[in-house]
Amino acid sequence: MLITAAGLLVAAPVLAACGTESTEQAEAGRAFTVESTDDACTVSGDEAPAGTLTFEVSNQGSDVTEFYLLGQDGLRILGEVENIGADSSNTLTVNAPAGEYFASCKPGMKGEGIRSAFTVTASEEGEEQLSASDQELVDEALAGYKLYVRDQSAQLLEKTREFVELYKAGDQDDAARALYPVARTHWERIETVAESFGDLDPKMDLREADLEPGQEWTGWHKLEKDLWPADAVKYRALTPQERATFADDLLANTETLDEKIQDLDYTIDQLANGSRGLLEEVAVGKVTGEEEFWSHTDLWDFQANVDGARVAFDGVQPIVEKNDPELAETLTTRFDELQTLLDAQREGDGFKLYTDLTPEEVKGLSNAVDALAEPLGRLTAAVV
Structure with missing residues (x-):
């Protein structure tokens, strides 16, 4: 894997959890579907405004899979959902500031995964993340x-x-x-x-x-x-x-x-x-x-x-x-x-x-x- 040195500022807690997307998120273009197969990772979009994003991951492959949102360096993990069995689904919710990312499925939960570029653009709402408390910043860094x-x-x-x-x-x-x-x-x-x-x-x-x-x-x-x-x-x-x-x-x-x-x-x-x-x-x-x-x-x-x-x-x-x-x-x-x-x-x-x-x-x-x-x-x- 080609690694670059560029890093990302993530100034709000990273959360990986099951949940229901809100109408507001959908209207704001922050809700996406992901179809993971044995050899593909298809995301319904490749750009979103900064803020809380949701990815509803459906596994259409023959093996268990995972889904990640990675930083531009391909190393930092902003959020993940694991152990999504065949014909099952799960939802990743993550708070992402503006920057370049990778959406990644990992069929079989092995290797570096199947990646595609994903861009988060600046937005007034997203900028509010920078006022996160010190403890929130610490929790995000540790997670x-x-x-x-x-x-x-x-x-x-x-x-x-x-x-x-x-x-x-x-x-x-x-x-x-x-x-x-x-x-x-x-x-x-x-x-x-x-x-x-x-x-x-x-x-x-x-x-x-x-x-x-x-x-x-x-x-x-x-x-x-x-x-x-x-x-x-x-x-x-x-x-x-x-x-x-x-x-x-x-x-x-x-x-x-x-x-x-x-x-x-x-x-x-x-x-x-x-x-x-x-x-x-x-x-x-x-x-x-x-x-x-x-x-x-x-x-x-x-x-x-x-x-x-x-x-x-x-x-x-x-x-x-x-x-x-x-x-x-x-x-x-x-x-x-x-x-x-x-x-x-x-x-x-x-x-x-x-x-x-x-x-x-x-x-x-x-x-x-x-x-x-x-x-x-x-x-x-x-x-x-």
Whole structure:
């Protein structure tokens, strides 16, 4: 998925609920029908004025489905309805300010979904959302971030299952190499959340250089080394049995992570600190090229950490704009500047290998990270 850095201001609580559309909403052009099938997501319109929107979702497919209203970055979730069985329906009600969005159905509740652009235009009524109370802004930020983390965890689990099957096959290494950075994108976006679960993070993401004496090495980077041995002559490749053991262990830990995330709640300071923490991950491992030592797919991780940091910031941005508007503007500008540099390194659906960057390009990324880190360090104080 092509990710942009643009974020959205959502300044009213996000609500996903069943309900009956009102005559006033219909007359105002804020009520829509959605028909979800196995291969399509048909919305009755693609534009609405800002305010309370309703989407009556009907599942005409053969499998259970979900419906989302996503921010312009394709990551932030403003609202969702889940577990809509075949021949069933449900209604999403969400309060949306002006901006660009995506309407998305997810047949089978897997993958990134079937998306279409949806525009919310400015309206006098919609502007009243900006006067929402601090508590409403906090509630909206926490609800949106919880949905985001759950969605990324589900996609991580799905992609990890695919990767494990390819890796264990033994004759699908090229496909496994191609999927490796894609699957890890979902891990890197929520890395600071995963780190909160004790030893799950080292079991899944420890680098060989960080091993302590006698510590068993497991997780993504062990499989990475086996797929991209630095010295194929001296390296002893894992046996098929070893491949299966370490791959199954990675999948089991990913399943455990997904289970733990489902009912996890967050505080507003955790969102702000999480944004800063993800950027620190960039500064410590990604911008140095140390994270993906064998595959050199560090820019995928770099982008994913920035994605996660930006989503967390976007969630609290309405609060920052009320408390410290200058900081909000600075952070928006610095995120955009860093994203511009990252976009310059794209190749096809991914990125250049980190080893293909010039010293000047690496320095430019490093400077942009440093420029963002300083104001991001003041984010927590602006929201608590």
